[in-house]
Each structure stands twice: as structure tokens, then as C-alpha cells.
Amino acid sequence: MGNVCGGSGKNHVSGDFRPSSPGTMTSKTSSSVTTSNSTTGKLSSVGSSFMASSGSGGTSSGFDEGVGVYPEGQILEAPNLKTFTFIELRTATKNFRPDSVLGEGGFGRVYKGWVDEKMNPVKSGTGMVVAVKKLNSESMQGYEEWQSEINFLGRLSHPNLVKLLGYCWEDRELLLVYEFMAKGSLENHLFKKGCPPLTWELRLKIAIGAARGLAFLHASEKQVIYRDFKASNILLDANYNAKLSDFGLARLGPTGSNSHITTRVMGTYGYAAPEYVATGHLYVKSDVYGFGVVMLEMLSGQRALDPNRPNGQLSLVDWAKPYLADRRKLARLMDARFEGQYNSKQALQAAQLTLNCLAGEPRSRPSMKEVLEKLEQIESMKSRARDTRGSGSSRDRSHGRTTAHQRSSPRPDARRGSRTNGHATKAR
Template identity: 60%
Template sequence: MGNCLDSRQQADGFIIAKAHSEAPKRPDKPPPILTIPPCSEKGRTGKMPSPRSEDEILASPHLKPLLFSELKNATRNFRPDSLLGEGGFGCVYKGWLDEQTLCAAKPGCGIVVAVKKLKPQGYQGHKEWLSEVTHLGQLHHPNLVKLIGYCLEDDNRLLVYEFMARGSLENHLFKRSAQPLPWETRVKVAIDAARGLSFLHSSESQVIYRDFKASNILLDSEFNAKLSDFGLAKAGPTGDQTHVSTQVMGTHGYAAPEYVASGRLTAKCDVYSFGVVLLELLSGRRAVDKEKVGLEQKLVDWAKSFLDDKRKIFRLMDTKLGGQYPRKGALILATLGMSCVNLDSRARPPMDEVLKILEKIPSLKCVSVGSPLDKQTLPSPVSKSPRQLDLPSPITPSPVSKSPRQLDLPSPITPTSRESPLPSHMIPTGTMIIGR
């Protein structure tokens, strides 16, 4: 589940804490009313009336209350060899349930599920548990993890999800024993995650995810990506409000700087976090790596140094890709990532615009960046002012016939009036953009 930005070391990342205007944490029983605004999107399922009591939230027709004894049997008494992972919320175990009755089944029988068991931590833990039930119990989308049921007995609070066979994106990018993700899979994951965030942001009543990071992006057996862990999700601003003032919660390295500094939460904070994950997908580096020193410790700061000259792009890319990626696609993705982490939140693109750009990248073919042809055709750097910079559009193909070997190799930069897939306000200052 989500984490306060504090000095504790958690399994899902380094967290730092800062208190703001919300009421202080209390160890006593939580209040019976939790105000959740309605949230839906045309063509999607789920609308959350407001206010709703805890009983009304738990009575969702989309969720099934489950007995603690059944979940205990389903996970073989929460045995260590059933453990899938551990985070700030608690431990997640693999279990088996009968598909029809949702009662415990023998290992290898029925359906596989992931059972998350809350650590006893008073009011705040219950609040995050209830937030997750609220959002995933009402919002349904192909790129959100499905919540099957819950358990609330005495001090036991558990959540039961669909099982995501390939685990988290974090493990695939950073675990040494993991097989490297190919370029096409990385782009697919980025698109799926963007669809999930775009759905939340464009809902009738906006939802801000607030904890977007690689460990919260789960992959199924076909590498379809889904967002998980809605414990920190928050209703967006309404009416004349420009932001939501709240206690700062999230993960260091992913949290937007203006949110960490002021506690003012907007959808653009999610966009910043998304940009960090894009840079992780490109580079294979963590958002924050304390084993490195200086500028290299924080991914965003390190990545900025490679976008002032197109010839440096290969230094940003994950070496595990073996040079197998389209240069043009990599530049678009890198430039998009840097626009998402712009220090000025107003200059960051909305998620629906980010999604439109990402959906065009798979049409670009891979060319080995380390090939002799690539080295021979590297153009010389040309100084251009930020107003002259443009980005080749992956949408509109050139009318000039090109051979397959020439398709993805950019020509020297020349002034052009072609429309760019990235509007001028989305291009980070000092970024070198490549023409065709």
C-alpha cells in the first residue's frame, strides 16, 4: 500500500515524511463516515456517490466479503513460501480460491489470487485500506488491477486481487536475475500505464493516484500493465479549486517537487511521477540510486545532461537493450519524459496528451544504434534556439520513398515548419530535438 514520504526504509522504496494541514494520525477507531466524491467515466463502470458510510462502501456489488479463515487456508496459513512481496501496507501472499464460491482451494486448483494482509498500524492503515476498497471497488478499467474481495474481521484487514503472473515492473527493470525487457515491451508498458492514469484523471470526478512508481505497475502473463495499490489515491480538486491541500505522501524520487514542498496536490503531480517512470524504462536506472554519487544519484538530474545533444542519447539508454531500439522513438520518449518532469507543473502535458504521443511510437521500426550504418550517418550538431526546435511526427510519414535501412535514421537538423507531436510548451528548455 502507499507510504508517507518519511525517513523509514521500506521494501518498496525510500520514503520521507512531511506533515501538512490534515488532521494528525490517531490510534483510535476511525470515524464512520468517509467522504468520497462520485467518480466515473462514460463507457466505464463505477460511480461513487458522496458521502458514503463505511458500510455502504463495503457493500459494493462488485466486491465479495471473504472470511479470514478461508484466506488463511488459501495461502496455507500465510506461509513464507507463499510470500509474493512486502511493502508499506503489509505482505502479499499467493493463494488459491474456488472460482465459483471463492472459498479456499488446494494449491494448483481453482484460480490464483494475490492476498494483501494489512500490518496493524491504527487509523492511518485502516484509512488506506478503505481507500483501496473504495476506488478499486467502483472503478473498473483494463489497466487497473481487479480487486476481487476483502476481509474485515476484528483487527484483520485483507484485500484479494487478481494474480499478476509477471510481478512488478520494478523487478523486471532492476532485478539482476531478470531477463531484459525488449524495447517493444517497454513501450507497451508505458502505453498501458498511461491509459490507466488517463482514465483516472479524465473521470467525471477526477482521481489523483499519488503513488505512481515502477513497483506499483504490475504485469500479467502477456505483459499487460495494470496500476495497483490505491491506498494513497485522492479525489482531485472540484469547483474553483486549483489543487487539493493534503499531507505529503508518496515515494522519494517519484513525488513532484512542488507537492513535496507545499502539500498542494494536482493531477500534474501524477504526470511528474509518470515522467520519472518513462526515464526508468529508457535507462534501466532507478529513480534514486544511493549507490551512485553526485549528479548520477537522482535519475531526473542525470538524464537532463543527455538531451542537449542528440549524439548523447545512447548514453541515456539502458545497455541491456543492446542498441535495439528506434533512435527516433527513443528521442520522442526521452523528450516526452523530460517534459513530464518539468519543474513548472503548468508546462507538463496532461495524461491524455501523453497517451496520444505514446500510442504512435510502436509504429517506429527498430534499428540497432550501434550498427556501422548508424555510426556513418550521425549528423553534426547544429546550434538552434529553443523556438526553432521541432520533433519529427511519428503520425505523418514522409512522402519521400526511403529504403528500410534509412527509415529510422535522422538526417541533419534543418529548420522546418512540420507539426511536432510535442507542443512547444512541452519541450524542456535546452532540449535538442531531431529533425528527419
């Protein structure tokens, strides 16, 4: 299964609020849901036109007005994906043997596979490594999100988005093939026992990469709302370059004079913006809130939600906000595993940016373009002398290590899938 920090899954999954099948959970703002009643046949939208779901609950797709080239990326007119046969993927993964499993979730399992430069299966250990996601045939919600992955990732091309290479649909067998991300998920590196701590410099690099991916999604004429930004959906390649994965919940943004879209509430507790959870109103800047939560996790080394923390600290955002704007208090919040080895000026600027992203009202949050520009400014900052102990008094630092950063045992998985990998779609 490999190193736990590079792709063997994780033993904690944040709780989702997604229905396990269409229609089993409806927000007070939802109306009709358009779904497919069959998982057989061929996907008519792949390779030609795209199916757009109507109603408030389905996944929408299609970039009719948004085809074009953007900084470092582009939106394709049609997907450029290989259609694999089931036999090819069975061969590539050694017949889906257990020792090929990279992770597992409600969607199904993700397997390690090997292909050559023409995407033909080859002997394990040779050629190029890929990640093969195999749908649980009983999951209708998984089918919708499988289709959304193709609709979005099949046409979105950017260095900070995980590359979808192809798909398979034969009878009830639904599979997706992705590039392999050698370092697994950001969540594993932040919270998995046995993973060496990420340095301050690496965390800043990862934040910038993830921000570039989101900024690209928001820059298209038909803005793409990612809707599920969280640490487990940020994957890292061998050089710790961050790429966004799992577009199963992505939606096209508002059109015309509309400020938001109204949709069935789906996502992950702790990361979803408050206005979306309360009303079902989804803004482009709802993604910015999720980015702020992940930034807070990277600063503090603590999970967005953890029931094992002391009373009043279940929600990291609620508890940590007062620490973000004060240099002296910030030292108590910073991850103890830094051992003070971070640039205090950069950290304060990053904390203030995080606070802005977590603003209660969408209009008060910066755009992802502004977030990216600020992070790049922070990265380029030159300190007079490298900090060796961070900031704050020794008493503050001691407090941070003994109180703010007490680590608890990983919470039992709140969903069906108990083992997931960066490549695995989380349990639905």
C-alpha cells in the first residue's frame, strides 16, 4: 500500500452532508433533481455535447460561453479522454487485486495501475503509474458525481488541477483514470500519524498552488464553483505541487445579474460557507471561505472539526478567529510541529488573509485572484533575519505546545468508507 504520507489512505474523514442516493436529503431551498435512471449504455455527453442538469440539485456542466485560454490553463471545447475497456483496466491493476488498492470510500475503491505512453496496460512496475477509481455499482450518487468528473475535469486543463486521463463505462462498470499523485493528500501530511511535518515553506507553496487552481476555476466566463474545497481534495505530486481533485460536486456559477445559484446543500461539515449551509445559496466566494478553513488548518495543524478537542473548540474557525489578527496570540495558534521554524512576518500576513477569507458575508471576502496575489507577495517577503523561534514569548510558545496543539486520537470515520486515499472520492 506504500507510505502513509504518499498514498495509502487515511484513518479520518470529515463528515459530509451528501445524500447517499438522489433525493434522500433535500434542503429547504431545493426543488427538482435531474438524475439518470440507468447506469448502462454509453454516456452521450462524453466527447460531444454535455448534459446539463436542471433543477436545484443536479450537477451542471457545459462551458458554451466559457471556452478559451486562461493564464497557465484552458477550457477545451470537448474532452480529450481515452475510453478504456474494462479488460484493459483490469489488466492494468492486476485484476483489481487488494495489494493494488490506494484507498477506499463510499464511491468505491481506487487502485494503482500501470500503462505505457499510449495508455495501454503494461506489467506492474513498468511504464507510467495511474490511479484507477472504480465505482461501487450500487451507488447512484456516485454515478452522478462520476459523470460530473468527466464533464468538468474532461474539459478543464491547468497545472493545479489533477489530470483526468480517461474513463470506462461497460454495463454497470464505471471507472475513471487519473494521473498518479505520489505524495497523496494534504490531509494526510497535516494529520496522519507517522507523516513528517510539512515545513512552513512547503505549506506556503501548497497554499499558492491550490489558490492558483481555484483562481483558474473562478476566472472563466462561466465561473466554476468547486463547492468541496478541503485538505483531502488537495493532492500533491512528487515535488509537493498542489492539484485540486474530486469535481463531483462542482457547479457552474451564476449568470447574468445573479449573485448566486440555489442548490441542494451538499459538501463537508466545517469547510462549507455559512451562507450556503443556512440557505442553499451558493456564491463563487463560498469557495473562498473553504480556502480560508484549509489555510487555518495549515497554520494550526488542527482539523476543521474535532469532537475530541476541549469544550468550545469543536469548530476550529470559531475558536481560532481571535488569534488570527494578533501577533502575540498567533504564536499560540501556530502548529507546534513547526517548533518555531517559520517566518513570523509571513505567518502574520497569512493569518490576516485567512481571517479575510473567513468573513461571514461573501461580499466581504477577497476574490481568489486577490488571495493568490497576496500569497505570492507573502512568499516573496524578505525578512531582516530568519526567525528561529517564530514569534511571541517563550511562555506563549510553551502554551501553544501544551494547550493549543494537544493532539487527539483520530476520530472514527463518520461515513461509510473508512479508508480513503487522496485519489479516492470520499464516502457519499
